[in-house]
Amino acid sequence: MADLVLDHLTIQYGDVKAVDDVSISVASGEFLTLLGPSGCGKSTTLFSIAGLNKATSGSIRMGDKVLFDGATNTFVPPEHRNIGLVFQSYALWPHMTVAENLAFPLKLRRLGKTERDERIAEALKLVEMTRYADRYPYELSGGQQQRVALARALVYRPSLLLLDEPLSNLDAKLRERARVWLRELQERLNVTTIYVTHDQAEALAVSDRIAVMSMGHLRQLGTPKEIYERPADSFVADFIGSSNFLAGRMVQQEASHAVVELKNGTRLRTAPGQARSDGSLVVAIRPERIEIVPELCENSFLAEIGTGTYLGSIYQYHVTIADTELRIQTARELPPGPVHLRIPPEATAVYAEAPGEY
Ligand SMILES: Nc1ncnc2c1ncn2[C@@H]1O[C@H](COP(=O)(O)OP(=O)(O)OP(=O)(O)O)[C@@H](O)[C@H]1O
Numbered sequence: 001m002a003d004l005v006l007d008h009l010t011i012q013y014g015d016v017k018a019v020d021d022v023s024i025s026v027a028s029g030e031f032l033t034l035l036g037p038s039g040c041g042k043s044t045t046l047f048s049i050a051g052l053n054k055a056t057s058g059s060i061r062m063g064d065k066v067l068f069d070g071a072t073n074t075f076v077p078p079e080h081r082n083i084g085l086v087f088q089s090y091a092l093w094p095h096m097t098v099a100e101n102l103a104f105p106l107k108l109r110r111l112g113k114t115e116r117d118e119r120i121a122e123a124l125k126l127v128e129m130t131r132y133a134d135r136y137p138y139e140l141s142g143g144q145q146q147r148v149a150l151a152r153a154l155v156y157r158p159s160l161l162l163l164d165e166p167l168s169n170l171d172a173k174l175r176e177r178a179r180v181w182l183r184e185l186q187e188r189l190n191v192t193t194i195y196v197t198h199d200q201a202e203a204l205a206v207s208d209r210i211a212v213m214s215m216g217h218l219r220q221l222g223t224p225k226e227i228y229e230r231p232a233d234s235f236v237a238d239f240i241g242s243s244n245f246l247a248g249r250m251v252q253q254e255a256s257h258a259v260v261e262l263k264n265g266t267r268l269r270t271a272p273g274q275a276r277s278d279g280s281l282v283v284a285i286r287p288e289r290i291e292i293v294p295e296l297c298e299n300s301f302l303a304e305i306g307t308g309t310y311l312g313s314i315y316q317y318h319v320t321i322a323d324t325e326l327r328i329q330t331a332r333e334l335p336p337g338p339v340h341l342r343i344p345p346e347a348t349a350v351y352a353e354a355p356g357e358y
Pocket residue numbers: 013018036037038039040041042043044045198
């Protein structure tokens with residue numbers, strides 16, 4: 001069952017559409033991530049679900065309850081939405097202990113002392129912070145404060161959990177551990193969760209599905225695998241992982257493949273795809289999918305290995321193919337000099353627009 005439905009949601013500030021006609025349906029218990037570059041509308045979307053801003057048009061439904069509907073001017077205030085929210089800055093109240101921080105939302109909801117104490121104990125146990133109940137925020141590390149912020153969002157058992165970059169203040173190692181822990185906790189509680197991040201590795205690692213946004217638009221909604229392996233457009237291909245783009249022109253389009261003429265006149269067999277009305281297009285290929293072959297064959301090019309970068313588990317090199325500089329990634333170190341590179345047709349995607357042309 002869909003737990004949360006955003007239907008043609010638009011949020012406008014002056015003449016800027018921070019969120020532009022976004023429709024997303026989130027299943028019960030699902031972990032959905034809003035992913036996109038800074039300013040693309042992630043927080044604005046999240047805040048409108050929480051009721052911290054009011055959308056311009058469209059609707060938001062949670063279960064069978066309408067939270068917002070522009071057409072009927074329905075707006076449920078945030079305190080009646082039963083939604084847990086964790087902000088990027090975890091903002092615990094500094095003058096309250098951990099237990100007092102957790103008690104606050106329960107007092108607002110007029111729960112009695114016995115039930116408050118039970119719920120606080122339960123929430124602290126969930127985030128493994130029981131021992132710290134009487135500490136003040138300044139006596140905790142950043143990661144511990146982050147856990148308390150999460151406990152505070154969970155303590156009143158929200159129907160929906162909204163997390164806006166909740167791990168952004170942790171170092172890389174701690175962040176990686178925290179996201180595994182967060183995902184396990186979310187599964188255990190089976191609480192529908194919307195997670196905001198601009199970190200694509202994090203999104204790929206934790207999400208059931210990812211909604212990729214840019215400039216207020218929803219570019220693609222899919223599982224991490226779908227998003228990575230079949231990007232809907234060149235923006236997604238560029239933003240998730242990395243891709244090389246070769247400009248060309250459509251020569252032949254079949255159901256199974258296409259033939260593209262690159263800028264310097266060479267022809268490339270590719271996956272079928274889209275071109276503009278004048279035939280122009282870009283071919284996307286991921287650096288790790290370009291193959292090194294012993295001799296020239298179909299779809300292969302003579303290239304010169306340029307500058308290299310050691311990235312820990314892989315090497316990345318700059319090479320020039322058909323007048324275009326590309327990046328390739330290999331498991332082993334390559335000596336400088338000529339090399340034969342092959343672009344496997346099945347590893348390509350063909351788009352009418354280059355990234356940045358939207
Ligand atoms: N209250 C507001 N008034 C005017 N413009 C706003 C307001 N809130 C957000 N915006 C604009 O809406 C756009 C989307 O902002 P939003 O905060 O949703 O971005 P974001 O995707 O969360 O980015 P980040 O990753 O940097 O947090 C931005 O261009 C921002 O300047």
